[in-house]
Amino acid sequence: xxxIIVGCGRVGQTLAEKLNSDGNEVTVIDMSTDKVNETMELxxxxxxxxxxxxxxxxxxxxxxxxxxxxxxTNSDELNLLCCMIAKKEGDCKxxxxxxxxxxxxxxxxxxxxxxxAMVINPEYATAEEIARVLRFPxxxxxEPFAKGKVEIIKFKIPENSVLIGMSVKDLxxxxxxxxxVCTIERGDEAYIAKGDSVFQEKDVVSIVxxxxxxxxxxxxxxxxxxxxxxxxxxxxxxxxxxxxxxxEKSSISLKIIDRDESVCMELAEAFPKCSVxxxxxxxxxxxxxxxxxxxxxxxxxxxxxxxxxxLSLFAxxxxxxxxxxxxxxxxxxxxxxxxxxxxxICPKNITADTIVRYVRSTKxxxxxxxxxxxxxxxxxxxxxxxxxxxxxxIIGTPLSQLRFKPDVLVACITRADKVIIPRGNDxxxxxxxxxxxxxxxxxxxxVDVLR
Amino acid sequence: MNFGIIKRxxxxxxxFEAAFFLVPLIAAAIYWEAEFFAFLICMGICAALGGxxxxxxxxxxxxxxxEGFVITALCWIVLSAFGALPFVLAGTIPNxxxxxxxxxxxxxxxGATVIDPEVGxxxxxxxxxxxxxxxxxxxxxxxxxxxxxxxxxxxxxNMHIMKAESPGPTVGKLVPRVRKTAAxxxxxxxxxxxxQIIMLLCGGMSLFDAINTAFATAGTGGFSVxxxxxxxxxxxxxIVVTVFMLIFSINFxxxxxxxxxxWKEVLTEEVKWFLIIVASAILAVTLNVFFTETVNxxxxxxxxxxxxxxxxxxxxxxVSTTGFATEDFNTWPVFSHIILVGMxxxxxxxxxxxxxxxxxxxxxxxxxxxxxxxxxxxxxxxxRITMDxxxxxxxxxxxxxxxxxxxxxxxxxxxxxISLDLGNLTHGDxxxxxxxxxxxxxxxxxxxPGFGAVGPTGSFTxxxxxxxxxxxxxxxxxxxxxxxxxxxxxxxxxxKCA
Numbered sequence: 001x002x003x004i005i006v007g008c009g010r011v012g013q014t015l016a017e018k019l020n021s022d023g024n025e026v027t028v029i030d031m032s033t034d035k036v037n038e039t040m041e042l043x044x045x046x047x048x049x050x051x052x053x054x055x056x057x058x059x060x061x062x063x064x065x066x067x068x069x070x071x072x073t074n075s076d077e078l079n080l081l082c083c084m085i086a087k088k089e090g091d092c093k094x095x096x097x098x099x100x101x102x103x104x105x106x107x108x109x110x111x112x113x114x115x116x117a118m119v120i121n122p123e124y125a126t127a128e129e130i131a132r133v134l135r136f137p138x139x140x141x142x143e144p145f146a147k148g149k150v151e152i153i154k155f156k157i158p159e160n161s162v163l164i165g166m167s168v169k170d171l172x173x174x175x176x177x178x179x180x181v182c183t184i185e186r187g188d189e190a191y192i193a194k195g196d197s198v199f200q201e202k203d204v205v206s207i208v209x210x211x212x213x214x215x216x217x218x219x220x221x222x223x224x225x226x227x228x229x230x231x232x233x234x235x236x237x238x239x240x241x242x243x244x245x246x247x248e249k250s251s252i253s254l255k256i257i258d259r260d261e262s263v264c265m266e267l268a269e270a271f272p273k274c275s276v277x278x279x280x281x282x283x284x285x286x287x288x289x290x291x292x293x294x295x296x297x298x299x300x301x302x303x304x305x306x307x308x309x310x311l312s313l314f315a316x317x318x319x320x321x322x323x324x325x326x327x328x329x330x331x332x333x334x335x336x337x338x339x340x341x342x343x344x345i346c347p348k349n350i351t352a353d354t355i356v357r358y359v360r361s362t363k364x365x366x367x368x369x370x371x372x373x374x375x376x377x378x379x380x381x382x383x384x385x386x387x388x389x390x391x392x393x394i395i396g397t398p399l400s401q402l403r404f405k406p407d408v409l410v411a412c413i414t415r416a417d418k419v420i421i422p423r424g425n426d427x428x429x430x431x432x433x434x435x436x437x438x439x440x441x442x443x444x445x446x447v448d449v450l451r
Numbered sequence: 452m453n454f455g456i457i458k459r460x461x462x463x464x465x466x467f468e469a470a471f472f473l474v475p476l477i478a479a480a481i482y483w484e485a486e487f488f489a490f491l492i493c494m495g496i497c498a499a500l501g502g503x504x505x506x507x508x509x510x511x512x513x514x515x516x517x518e519g520f521v522i523t524a525l526c527w528i529v530l531s532a533f534g535a536l537p538f539v540l541a542g543t544i545p546n547x548x549x550x551x552x553x554x555x556x557x558x559x560x561x562g563a564t565v566i567d568p569e570v571g572x573x574x575x576x577x578x579x580x581x582x583x584x585x586x587x588x589x590x591x592x593x594x595x596x597x598x599x600x601x602x603x604x605x606x607x608x609n610m611h612i613m614k615a616e617s618p619g620p621t622v623g624k625l626v627p628r629v630r631k632t633a634a635x636x637x638x639x640x641x642x643x644x645x646x647q648i649i650m651l652l653c654g655g656m657s658l659f660d661a662i663n664t665a666f667a668t669a670g671t672g673g674f675s676v677x678x679x680x681x682x683x684x685x686x687x688x689x690i691v692v693t694v695f696m697l698i699f700s701i702n703f704x705x706x707x708x709x710x711x712x713x714w715k716e717v718l719t720e721e722v723k724w725f726l727i728i729v730a731s732a733i734l735a736v737t738l739n740v741f742f743t744e745t746v747n748x749x750x751x752x753x754x755x756x757x758x759x760x761x762x763x764x765x766x767x768x769x770v771s772t773t774g775f776a777t778e779d780f781n782t783w784p785v786f787s788h789i790i791l792v793g794m795x796x797x798x799x800x801x802x803x804x805x806x807x808x809x810x811x812x813x814x815x816x817x818x819x820x821x822x823x824x825x826x827x828x829x830x831x832x833x834x835r836i837t838m839d840x841x842x843x844x845x846x847x848x849x850x851x852x853x854x855x856x857x858x859x860x861x862x863x864x865x866x867x868x869i870s871l872d873l874g875n876l877t878h879g880d881x882x883x884x885x886x887x888x889x890x891x892x893x894x895x896x897x898x899x900p901g902f903g904a905v906g907p908t909g910s911f912t913x914x915x916x917x918x919x920x921x922x923x924x925x926x927x928x929x930x931x932x933x934x935x936x937x938x939x940x941x942x943x944x945x946x947k948c949a
Binding site: 020025026027033040041044045046 | 609610624626627628629630631844
């Protein structure tokens with residue numbers, strides 16, 4: 001697939017890298033020569049320096065033969081303009097990033113009226129992900145599949161957990177429930193869970209289950225799961241704005257701290273129920289006064305990675321509640337992982353994943369279509385949801401008789417409204433939505449997992 | 452420095468060289484020559500050593516600019532060092548340094564030979580001749596680019612290798628992927644070579660001669676399979692070779708644009724200037740040769756048509772840095788000599804298989820000089836250097852300055868060293884300077900023949916071993932555009948964290 005990306009910022013670069021390694025021919029456009037060169041160092045892509053809203057630049061980048069056009073510059077209006085001109089110049093699908101809250105209510109209107117294939121709002125997507133985690137604080141990360149009927153939930157095994165020393169098989173015998181253990185992450189290693197895999201302390205485990213069954217499961221393994229009633233949010237940016245919108249109707253009481261008075265005024269006006277504090281978030285006294293130690297959840301969403309990490313580390317010391325840290329840069333991932341910061345959220349990855357997912361799903365394959373795709377463990381393990389077509393080779397054979405490649409797990413089958421956690425004698429049928437967890441990245445068809 | 456990946460790439464180079472030996476092997480099998488075994492042994496050595504280097508996975512596959520330069524320089528040295536073995540084993544060129552000179556001259560598409568003109572190349576086995584020509588073909592477009600087209604090396608960072616190996620101040624991609632870009636370049640190269648072989652066959656050349664001549668032309672090399680070069684062939688063949696020498700010295704990007712039917716972009720500023728330079732040089736030499744009533748090889752006065760044909764051939768041969776000859780231009784008037792020496796330095800276009808300073812560099816230097824003049828007249832004037840309507844990055848202009856300075860220093864230093872050797876040469880005092888100067892120019896610019904003792908009918912065989920080493924360095928430095936070779940030998944490169 002030929003893809004053109006306008007804007008080589010953080011999201012643009014991540015996208016270029018991911019789409020390129022996914023086997024697409026990528027061309028990037030940016031006004032800054034340095035940015036373009038930087039992107040060409042990162043990924044095997046072609047660079048064009050110029051304004052992505054001019055048709056001369058677009059033609060130079062090969063808009064005529066492009067299949068997909070993505071505008072992710074810093075300006076919403078420029079993104080829309082780029083997409084409109086690209087649409088006029090070439091016959092391609094267009095995706096625009098719109099981040100301003102002003103457009104958030106108009107997204108659907110803009111999408112249909114301007115003929116865009118997709119409008120993405122990284123900040124809104126991030127807020128949604130945070131909200132999911134707040135509803136279920138034991139999890140580090142929750143990703144919905146099959147239109148929300150199934151979730152992949154990632155959690156860390158705490159000290160003194162009953163799971164420690166238990167194998168996956170034992171777990172199923174002692175605490176039978178409709179869940180499936182998918183992956184186990186230990187340090188830098190990632191494993192696809194097998195029956196004899198044994199849990200250890202500090203392992204990060206991911207399971208597939210329906211939301212209700214997941215609740216049961218966590219009750220069974222006696223994991224204390226205090227629901228979040230109060231949350232303290234540091235930083236009043238767009239994510240905070242959206243998060244307030246999403247959580248407004250819930251029972252969670254929110255406290256927002258930001259140093260900018262005008263930001264505080266806006267938030268206070270838009271969300272009268274939230275308490276908005278104007279002050280320096282790095283002021284330890286202020287945090288103590290506002291009750292950092294007693295909040296059920298502590299969210300750091302400022303614009304500075306360093307500040308977010310530092311504050312989260314401080315909160316971890318004084319409070320054992322839920323922690324959510326937003327970071328922009330992923331270069332020092334390994335260091336951040338070692339800090340054990342609970343949930344770490346990276347908007348650029350969320351955006352890039354959404355688009356990569358879209359690109360994969362538009363590539364039509366013979367026997368099945370990718371519906372959603374999700375990185376369980378970044379660059380190591382992926383979960384993909386396939387919709388099985390009538391002519392797929394996989395139909396009709398019991399799972400135990402199919403010859404799978406190593407490190408493949410059929411995690412879940414959704415048939416009509418029923419969620420099936422598959423066992424050996426289950427059979428895949430046409431029209432099923434099947435979630436496959438695998439170490440093979442970039443699957444396009446479900447038969448790729450067969451030998 | 453990532454030694455793992457360097458070792459790995461060297462391993463691949465050796466394996467590919469083993470594969471390259473298949474070409475002379477086939478020739479040896481067809482002509483039933485005993486040298487078959489020499490090539491077979493060399494193939495075994497390369498395959499074994501290459502396989503050894505590939506054992507173990509490098510810790511990281513990251514290639515930064517530094518690794519790119521070192522890999523390129525090292526690979527070319529390794530390639531030549533092992534490519535020289537068949538000459539020694541077959542007994543054609545028993546001295547290893549001579550053999551190395553011949554191989555480096557082949558891969559760098561220089562075409563300077565150490566085969567004694569008294570002995571002549573026609574007495575050599577066919578498979579050896581085939582190997583010489585084939586080194587031209589592989590070296591022309593670049594070995595690493597060739598490997599890149601076939602192997603999935605490590606993606607984005609490969610650009611550093613391509614930049615180090617491709618001639619010219621800047622290298623751009625044709626399509627998003629490096630690998631596909633490399634494949635397209637080799638595709639164009641292969642097709643053009645094939646067309647030339649067919650056209651030569653139409654002129655009544657034997658298949659063996661046609662393949663060898665086409666390889667030597669495509670790489671702008673200049674090794675010939677006949678003692679008298681192309682003199683013995685008919686005018687049609689000489690004209691075909693003239694045209695193809697020029698074709699192979701034009702930037703290959705232009706051909707890609709031609710295929711993509713972007714007519715307006717094909718004639719870049721560089722190509723335009725290249726054609727202007729070639730046309731005016733041909734005209735000047737033709738008129739000079741014609742009006743001074745120079746005699747041809749047979750001893751008759753040249754007609755205008757004949758003068759034009761030989762002038763065009765010689766200019767194309769020198770400017771494309773091929774080095775074929777249809778006439779011994781040693782006997783031409785001095786003005787023609789000067790023009791030809793000028794062409795030696797100008798060289799071909801960037802992104803072609805030719806050598807020399809490259810037209811685009813000279814164009815940038817000319818523009819930058821005119822800017823300087825403008826600045827002196829109007830000190831506050833702001834002006835940027837542009838090429839094809841785009842502003843040229845200051846970095847690029849600066850790198851061209853750096854290149855020119857390094858070029859001059861290496862040139863003068865080489866000339867000084869080999870001048871110690873000139874007394875041994877037969878031509879005596881009068882021709883010594885011309886011989887020495889053009890010998891360095893002909894190797895450094897990857898042309899082949901110069902004037903005097905190293906003229907089209909001469910050879911480099913009489914130089915001492917240390918002069919030959921200097922020439923070997925010059926040829927490699929010339930082909931790789933100096934810096935990879937300098938970086939390889941700079942102590943700074945090998946220091947940790949420096």
